[in-house]
Amino acid sequence: MDVSGLTGVGLRTAHYDTFLGDAPPKSVSWVEVITENFLPWKRGLEVRSVKNLEKIRRNYSVSLHGVSLNLGSADPIDSEYLLHLNALVKRFEPVRVSDHLCWTGLERRNSHDLLPIPYTREAIDLVVEKVNRVQEALGCRLTVENVSAYVEWRDSEMGEAEFITEIQRRTGCGLLLDFNNVAVTARNLGRSADHFLSRFPHEAVTQIHLAGPSEREDGTLIDTHDSEVRPEVWALLGSWARKHGANVPVMIERDGNIPEWSELETEVLKIPRVLSGEVS
Secondary structure, three states: OOOHHHEEEEOOHHHHHHHHOOOOOOOOOEEEEEHHHHOHHHOOOOOHHHHHHHHHOOOOEEEEEOOOOOOOOOOOOOHHHHHHHHHHHHHHOOOEEEEEOOEEEEOOEEEEEEEOOOOOHHHHHHHHHHHHHHHHHHOOOEEEEOOOOOOOOOOOOOOHHHHHHHHHHHHOOEEEEEHHHHHHHHHHHOOOHHHHHHHOOHHHEEEEEEOOOEEOOOOOEEOOOOOOOOHHHHHHHHHHHHHHOOOOOEEEOOOOOOOOHHHHHHHHOHHHHHHOOOOO
């Protein structure tokens, strides 16, 4: 089974020279970039990163991954941000546009963190309204990602999988399944990762994330993306592929302790091997 075309990576500035060079890597067919790094309106000028992304797009498909839609907050969607995101989508024609199923601030104050939403019917209505507005404004499907959790809301009326399923059903959005976040949440809250995945709407998954967390002395996992993918996360990916097929794009995120490309590429090359069942 040839699944090499599904392999991607989160492109960071440390590896720009590699991807802009005369012999760009053939180990990936697409890259994901953080949306906010390519919005020139933040400084009122054309940033060099945008020009670099235009060059990279000649060789790779591009996925835009944002952290600012604030889908779970009571605040309305930032219309200025949405306007510029729309311009970026038109310019680069990404294969996917994604953001996180969480809230990041209130009253326009950014927490700079991805905070979990209470799983209530009221929250579903709020998120559905926002997702539909974003999809209408962009003229494309939005993909939303499950986030890591460290605490639970007492007011939750359902489980995370049920919450996400209902949002997907009512909006038709895609789902970005982050296996690291599944493992982090399961460990921190004493939940079963397998139980969550058995109830997750797998048919709506359009992308998969892999990453590595950091671990505190008390055993709490923190979603820092600063280490290698843990064995239990690889195992979740392998189990998923066996049950649902290896037909979803998969990538590795690394945001801290970023190694040389040759080292990260070794890990990236494991993706098709796990998807095809060559290794577990």
